[in-house]
Amino acid sequence: MRVLLFFSEMIIPLILFYVVGFGVLMKCDIYEEFVKGAKEGLETVIQILPTLIGLMVAVGVLRASGFLTMLGEVLGKVTEPFGFPSALVPLTIVRMFSSSAATGLLLDIFREFGTDSRNGKIASIMMSCTETIFYTVSVYFMAAKIKDTRYTIAGAFLASAVGIAASVWLAGYMG
Numbered sequence: 001m002r003v004l005l006f007f008s009e010m011i012i013p014l015i016l017f018y019v020v021g022f023g024v025l026m027k028c029d030i031y032e033e034f035v036k037g038a039k040e041g042l043e044t045v046i047q048i049l050p051t052l053i054g055l056m057v058a059v060g061v062l063r064a065s066g067f068l069t070m071l072g073e074v075l076g077k078v079t080e081p082f083g084f085p086s087a088l089v090p091l092t093i094v095r096m097f098s099s100s101a102a103t104g105l106l107l108d109i110f111r112e113f114g115t116d117s118r119n120g121k122i123a124s125i126m127m128s129c130t131e132t133i134f135y136t137v138s139v140y141f142m143a144a145k146i147k148d149t150r151y152t153i154a155g156a157f158l159a160s161a162v163g164i165a166a167s168v169w170l171a172g173y174m175g
Contacts, residue, residue: 044143047142047143048138048139048142048143051138051139051142052135052139055097055098055138056098056100056101058097059097059101060101063090063094063101063104063105068090068093068094071089071090071093072086072087072088072089072093073086075089076089083172084122084164084168085118085122087109087112087113088119088122088123088126090105091105091106091123091126091127092126092130092164095127095130095132095160096130096132096134097132097133097134097135098135099132099135102127102132103127106123106124106127109123110123118171118172121170121171121174122167122168122171123167125166125167125170125171126167129160129162129163129164129166130160130163131156131159131160131163133153133156133157133160136156137149137152137153
C-alpha cells in the first residue's frame, strides 16, 4: 500500500520532469512552447465560452422550473421495473449536459436518501461511469471545428446506457 501511495504522490512531478528533460534533450525552447500552448488554450476557452454559458443556463432553467422532477416522475414509471429508481432520472438527464449541475443533484440525493443508500450508491457509481455527452461533444467538436459528429452521439448514449446499467448492477452487488 505504501508503494501505491508513494507512486500516486510522485507521478505528476515525474511526468513534469520527464517532459522538461525530453525538451532539453531535443533542444526545444521549453518555456516558449509552454507560452504558445497556454495562448492556444486561452483562445480555445474564449471560443467555447458561449457554448458553456448556454449549457449552464439551460440546465439551471430546467432544474429551477421543476421540469426535471416532473420528467423524473414520468420516466420513473418506465425505469423502476428495470431497477433504476425514478429519483435518479433527473440526475441521469442533467449528467448528459453538465457535470457541475449533476454534482449538485447528487448532493441532493445524498441529503435525501443518504450516501450508503441504494440510490446513493447507484448515483455515485453512475457519476463515474457516464460522461457529459452534449457538453463534451459541443466543446471538443467546436474547438476542432468539426460539424459532422457521425456516430459520436449514438456511441456516447450507448456507453452511458452501459454505465448506468453497470451502476445499478454494481450497487446491487455491493448490498
